[in-house]
Amino acid sequence: MSPRKPSTKDLTKEMIINEAHKQFITKDFQQISMRSIAKELGCSHGAIYYHFKNKAEIFYAILSDYFSELNNILDENMNGPDDPNTKLLNVFVGYMAFGLNNQSQYELMFIMRDSEIDGLSQEAANFSYEKFSQAVQSLSKTELLISDIQSTFIALHGFVAHYRHYVKNYEEAKEAVDVHAKFLITALTFRK
Amino acid sequence: MSPRKPSTKDLTKEMIINEAHKQFITKDFQQISMRSIAKELGCSHGAIYYHFKNKAEIFYAILSDYFSELNNILDENMNGPDDPNTKLLNVFVGYMAFGLNNQSQYELMFIMRDSEIDGLSQEAANFSYEKFSQAVQSLSKTELLISDIQSTFIALHGFVAHYRHYVKNYEEAKEAVDVHAKFLITALTFRK
DNA sequence: CTCCTTGTTGACCGGTGGTTAATAATGAGT
DNA sequence: ACTCATTATTAACCACCGGTCAACAAGGAG
Known part of the structure; x- marks a missing residue:
């Protein structure tokens, strides 16, 4: 039923939240972009939309x-x-x-x-x-x-x-x- | 010294302010764009930057x-x-x-x-x-x-x-x- | 009939949030 | 081993945004 182990996941919700949180210390909501999170995470910003709807x-x-x-x-x-x-x-x-x-x-x-x-x-x-x-x-x-x-x-x-x-x-x-x-x-x- | 009469001006500061003000009644600062003002005024948004610096x-x-x-x-x-x-x-x-x-x-x-x-x-x-x-x-x-x-x-x-x-x-x-x-x-x- | 100035345009820049077809990667069932 | 369904990812794309700027229209002064 689960054809792919979660352990293999490279990008996780947690990683995204952590990175967003990190930036949230010094920047506000408007200053943080999906692209800036993706860039720091080394993935495309589209990937984030797989884990979060917006x-x-x-x-x-x-x-x-x-x-x-x-x-x-x-x-x-x-x-x-x-x-x-x-x-x-x-x-x-x-x-x-x-x-x-x-x-x-x-x-x-x-x-x-x-x-x-x-x-x-x-x-x-x-x-x-x-x-x-x-x-x-x-x-x-x-x-x-x-x-x-x-x-x-x-x-x-x-x-x-x-x-x-x-x-x-x-x-x-x-x-x-x-x-x-x-x-x-x-x-x-x-x-x- | 003034090679063009002000009376000939089609776009004035006042017109821009009026239009912005009009939109300001129902929308907030962030929702109003230079383009939306220009569109309603029938000019290009670049023209507005001649009258206002931003x-x-x-x-x-x-x-x-x-x-x-x-x-x-x-x-x-x-x-x-x-x-x-x-x-x-x-x-x-x-x-x-x-x-x-x-x-x-x-x-x-x-x-x-x-x-x-x-x-x-x-x-x-x-x-x-x-x-x-x-x-x-x-x-x-x-x-x-x-x-x-x-x-x-x-x-x-x-x-x-x-x-x-x-x-x-x-x-x-x-x-x-x-x-x-x-x-x-x-x-x-x-x-x- | 130039020349200079005032205005205006529209292409362009780098950025945004969000979508989506294609594709890579993987494990399950046979 | 081979198929197949699923998960995850990419990159191109969309429609916006604020702002800049070379080009150009239009008109008055000389």
Whole structure:
């Protein structure tokens, strides 16, 4: 039934993803081309289309790892020893730090959600938001409005979307991140 | 000195801008091509490069009008009869409404600020922020931190950047806009 | 009737994402 | 061994893109 061993395969999905991922560290989605991946892999760009139906599909696969990482950051903080107030701050800072340290990825995960990067990524983004939402509520002393939690989430995205134009990584925006996080905590705390 | 009357010109900067602007209502920067503009204008796309040095320059010209419009919205509100609290709310709502009603333009004005749309637009964006900043401070009873005003500005951008994926215009997000604006007012009000 | 300038064209360049016929390579069944 | 179906790959091709540029049209000035 399988007339050709998988072991003989020279080009694998994994290799393609690895190469795309490698380039994704220094370049964004638009700057990476099927040809640049193929060139580095020593194959024709047509070959890639045998393994992935299009460019977007390659990046879905990569993004899912990043969504996991972001979710892990949140989990580790929630399971940590800090008090609720510190944890809440850390959740906000964690999101912004992740966004600033993975700018190209963050753009595709939450900002660029357009026709090209559709369904699958959308779902992961919603799941990530759900985790965030529950975490924030559980750390709060009072019952929060879901609309306020969403406003907070949006404001975090806004920060990353803005600062990524001015800053290379989290380190360079540390203070601003802290200020923004505390700003949002104030809003959540005093909302009635 | 001028061997050819301007009146004889068939293709003018204005015509090009008008056509680009027309397409800009329904398409975004990336979807509009020099060729699509030329085609609609009945000329070759090479001709456009006689009047504009590149695609970005055409859109600078268009954006400057939108920056003016946004600044006018703010001015009209500030010069209006409302009390400071209402005005502050209207400033926030005004920004978000403008962003949601002019999504492609807003993206270029504040979100996409990348290599292609550089200097000139950046300057206009900074000026717009300055006006916003002064307006917010003048409407506040207490002395605000500039970092908090910036957090507010960023949170407004975040709202537009997020909701433009889900909504066609301001009308469709009216309630969420209102909630977000009040959320930000809370933060500004209770910050010490 | 030149000459110079303003505009305009269309071919061209290097690049993109995506498709597809031909083909190489391989293992299974006989 | 030989066929056969399947998998994987190539390279040519498509229709686009932004941008450049030599050639050329058209008109006014001298």
